[in-house]
Amino acid sequence: MIKNALVWFKTDLRIEDNETLLRAIAQSEKILPVYCFDEAHFETTPYGFKKTGAFRAQFLLESLEDLDAQLRTLGSGLRIVMGKPEVEIPKLVQEYKAQKVFAKREVAFEEIQTEKRVRTELFKLRCELETFSTSTLYHAEDLPFSIKDIPDVFTNFRKKTEKDSEIRQPFSTPTKINSPEISPLELPTLEALGLIKNTIDSRAVLQFKGGESEALQRLNHYFFETQCLSTYKETRNGMVGADYSSKFSPWLALGCISPRFIYAEILKYEKQFGANDSTYWLVFELLWRDFFRFMFKKYQTKFFLYEGIKTEKVNSKSLNEKLLSQWINGTTPSDFINANMRELQQTGFMSNRGRQNVASYFCNEMNMDWRFGAAYFEEQLIDYDVCSNWGNWAYLAGVGNDPRGHRYFNIEKQAADYDKKKSFRKLWLTE
Structure with missing residues (x-):
């Protein structure tokens, strides 16, 4: 048993199904839960966009507020620090004489570098950093292949894993946490993070609010109150309204809910209302999420390179500022693209169908360097997840995991198929 430990929360902002938290409680007399606002997350990227935009930052602040409230019901709370994690975490270790830091294990390049720097500084203080894999449906250790041998084609990965x-x-x-005295939560304002508050447009599919409590409420609504899960496969390509898809992605991205918890709830649902293609399809989508995470573990920096995980270059490396601006502001020649891009700009969200189309348009019709599109999504999306975002963009740019090579969407046909009555376009293109 160790005397004092830190639990460093990152994108695992929950108390339900949180191995990191439980291990810390089991191994320590007292724990201090901490969240560090990493200054690197609020900088401008080399692509000219903010790394974190106002919609996502607002969702993060709400999630932290909820996490603090949950922790306080168990006798603890959340300590907030701001700066570089490799500076701030060791400071707290010294302040609380902690012998160990418990945290979530990372897979993407920048996050791994941060983790390494923190580990190096903690080593100097004779403090250990122990990490746990808490983000996926399948645990990496349970996969039927080693990370380096994971198939690059999703279908092969899925079939063998299933x-x-x-x-x-x-x-x-957990039912109780022993913590030192933790003063009331002090969150930075959006202004302090260098952002201007955005109000989510009233036309949004959902007024997203961060936090584990909201995530559980959304799950309960989508599963047990409305039984929308039973028709998910048929409706998931919708574009208007709250319930055409689960909308779990923002909460999953910050770890306000875990894929395994969702899976356990799907099993309960199936017992009560029956299993069908739709109940399976949500598991299928969670598997895609896993796949991209494991791909990032396998390929590390490659998903951020222009040529992705392929060797031959396919799309242009150029950037046309005028075209980029048209795409961002929804003033392109395509009304379908414009409606989707305005929804993203004004709500921080876009349907899966929309994302595929606007990315295909960016890479194929506009023929621009796909990474600028991915970087804009990183700034704007409430549900930004590094692996899913960059993995999907690389896929659509033809430099990722698509076995068919270059995927091209016929935008007019897509618009006719998925927005037959133009209700989505009317919603977003009439002021």
């Missing part, structure tokens, strides 16, 4: 691996049970929720 056949040979089990999904672990979610962890239970």
Whole structure:
């Protein structure tokens, strides 16, 4: 048993099914939960966009507020620090004489570098950093292949994983936490983070609000109150309204809910209302999320390179400022693209169908360097997840995991198929 430990929260802002938190409680007399606003997350990227835009930052602040409230019901709370994690975390270790820091394990390049720097500084203080894999449906250790041998084609990955691996049970929720005195939560304002508050447009599919409580409420609504899950496969390509898809992605991105918890709830749902293609399809989508995470573990920096994980270059490396501006502001020659881009700009969200179309348009019709599109999404999306975002963009640019090579969407046909009555375009293109 160690005397004092830190739990460093990152994108695992929940108390339900949180192995990191439970291990810390089990191994320590006292724990201090901490969240560090990493200054690097609020800088401008080399592509000219903010790394974190106002919609996502607002969602993060709400999620932290909720996490603090949850922790306080258990006798703890959340300590907030701002700066570089490799400076701030060791400072707290010294302040609380902590012998160990517990944290979520990272897979993407920048996050791994941050983790390494923190580990190096903690080593100097004779403090250990222990990490746990808490973001995926399937645990990396349970996969039927090593990370370096994971198939690059999703279907091959899915079939073998479904056949040979089990999904672990979610962890239970802690009932009590021993913590030192933690003063009331002090969150920075958006202004302090260099951002201007945006109000989500009233036409948004959902008025997203961060936090584990909201995530559980959304799940309950989508599953048990409306039984929308039973028709998910048929409706998931919708574009207007709250319930054409689960909309879990913003909460999943910050770890306000875990994929394994969702899976356990799907099993409960199936017992009550029956299993069908739709209940399976949500698991299928969670598997895509896993796949991109494991791909990032396998390829590390490659998903951020222009040529992606391929060797031959396919789309242009050029950037036309005028075209970029038209795309961002929804003033392109395509009304379908414009409606989607305005929805993103004014709400921080876009349907899956919309994302595929605007990315295809960016890479194929505008023939621009796909990474600028991915970087704009990184700034704007409430549900930005590094692996899903960059993995999907690389896929659509033809430099990722698409076995068919260059994927090209016929935008007019897509608009006719998915917005037959133009209700989506009317919603966003009439002021």
